[in-house]
Amino acid sequence: MPFVRISVPATTPAAARGTIADAVHRALVDSIGIPDGDRFQLLSEHARDQRFFDESYLGVARREVVAIEITLVRGRTIEQKRALYQRLAEVLARVGVRKEDVFVVLSENGRADWSVGEGKAQLLDTAPPASSLLARCAKVYGRGARDRLAEAAEPGVDGARAALETFYRAFNEGDLELLRAVWLDDPLVQLNNPLGGILYGREKIVELYSRVFAGPVRPWVQFEDVVEIYGGADGAAVFAGRERGSYGEIDLRIRTTRCFVFVGSAGGWRQLHHHGSIDDPEQLARYQRAVTRL
Numbered sequence: 001m002p003f004v005r006i007s008v009p010a011t012t013p014a015a016a017r018g019t020i021a022d023a024v025h026r027a028l029v030d031s032i033g034i035p036d037g038d039r040f041q042l043l044s045e046h047a048r049d050q051r052f053f054d055e056s057y058l059g060v061a062r063r064e065v066v067a068i069e070i071t072l073v074r075g076r077t078i079e080q081k082r083a084l085y086q087r088l089a090e091v092l093a094r095v096g097v098r099k100e101d102v103f104v105v106l107s108e109n110g111r112a113d114w115s116v117g118e119g120k121a122q123l124l125d126t127a128p129p130a131s132s133l134l135a136r137c138a139k140v141y142g143r144g145a146r147d148r149l150a151e152a153a154e155p156g157v158d159g160a161r162a163a164l165e166t167f168y169r170a171f172n173e174g175d176l177e178l179l180r181a182v183w184l185d186d187p188l189v190q191l192n193n194p195l196g197g198i199l200y201g202r203e204k205i206v207e208l209y210s211r212v213f214a215g216p217v218r219p220w221v222q223f224e225d226v227v228e229i230y231g232g233a234d235g236a237a238v239f240a241g242r243e244r245g246s247y248g249e250i251d252l253r254i255r256t257t258r259c260f261v262f263v264g265s266a267g268g269w270r271q272l273h274h275h276g277s278i279d280d281p282e283q284l285a286r287y288q289r290a291v292t293r294l
Contacts, residue, residue: 001114001123002028002072003040009064010045017043019095024068027087032072032080040116053103060100066092067103073123074108075230078158081106108156137161137239142222145169149181153268157230160237160260163269164223167258172220174213180206184263184270193254193276194284205274212247215290221245221252235262237269243276250286254278 006021021041028034046067053065068088076084084106089099111123139161147169148162163182170179183189183202191199191208199205212219226241236259243254259273278284 001038001040001116002034002070004028004042004071005067005069006041006043007046007067007069008043009051009066010047011064012045016096020066020092020097023091023095024088027084027091028070030091031084031087032076062100062103063098065101065103066097067105069105069107071107071109073111073114074156076108077156137226137228139226140222140224141165141168141226142224142245143172143220145172147178149178149267152182152270155235155262155264155268157228157237159262160230160239160269161228163260163271164239164258167271168221168223171209174218176206176210176213179209181267182271184261184266184272186272189272191274193274194278194288215247217248219245219247219252221254223256223258236260247287247290250290251283252278252287253280253283 004024006024008017008020012020021043025039025041029036051065053062053067055062085102085104088104089102092102093099112121114121114123116122141164145165145168147166149166151162152159152166154162166178167182169175170182180202183205185202187201189200189202189205191205195208195212199208221243222245223239223241223243226239229238229240231237238257238259240257243252243256245252254276255278257273257275258271260269261272262269278287
């Protein structure tokens with residue numbers, strides 16, 4: 001749910017002010033999917049001697065700025081935010097506001113940071129919309145995966161995706177240090193897979209991967225058919241799908257789930273759990289023999 005402050009020039013006609021407020025709400029509904037009835041806005045005016053907006057900063061020619069401050073629960077992606085800014089400019093242009101004069105500030109917080117009346121924290125007692133919890137991801141994480149560890153410091157779902165992609169970069173490049181960095185350093189982090197059984201602790205997990213990387217062939221996998229489960233304010237994200245790849249002549253088909261948690265003191269999103277399973281008994285036995293011989 002967003003809370004919106006809109007500040008318009010004092011010269012804006014009274015009828016136009018309501019139209020501007022309507023347009024801002026429509027942009028939020030269109031771009032980030034808030035319900036039509038989720039509307040909480042304050043509109044104020046600013047006189048010429050009460051506004052100080054640079055007229056050319058970052059190459060934008062401003063004249064009569066309409067300033068929009070939006071506070072909402074964290075969890076929207078960068079793509080959604082870009083779409084929101086674009087939609088705001090589009091709908092406000094239709095009601096007479098120059099696109100150059102649309103100035104937006106977006107702030108995020110958690111579900112515990114809201115009370116909408118009666119002295120209660122209603123958002124803690126209401127489940128987030130399903131669209132913010134579960135989504136299908138079209139992206140494939142594989143040989144082209146990038147090191148996005150720096151971006152994993154961002155608290156939203158894009159940061160969680162950056163951590164996931166960084167893991168696949170580390171695995172497919174055989175980069176143990178990057179792989180170590182993307183796992184949370186905690187004795188209870190866990191890996192459950194056909195090679196290691198159940199392992200606890202980051203260093204034991206890294207040691208298993210070091211054995212895999214030390215072999216005569218370089219393994220590779222790509223993560224596909226991914227479904228995302230994002231906890232938003234809880235700082236947790238789960239990615240479930242399947243891995244396809246190879247270890248030498250051994251084809252790999254692995255059902256995979258990876259769980260990440262946001263820990264600011266650890267640098268952002270870090271992996272805390274991995275579960276993998278191979279359904280084909282023959283393929284599983286060949287893979288285990290190949291790696292355990294190392």
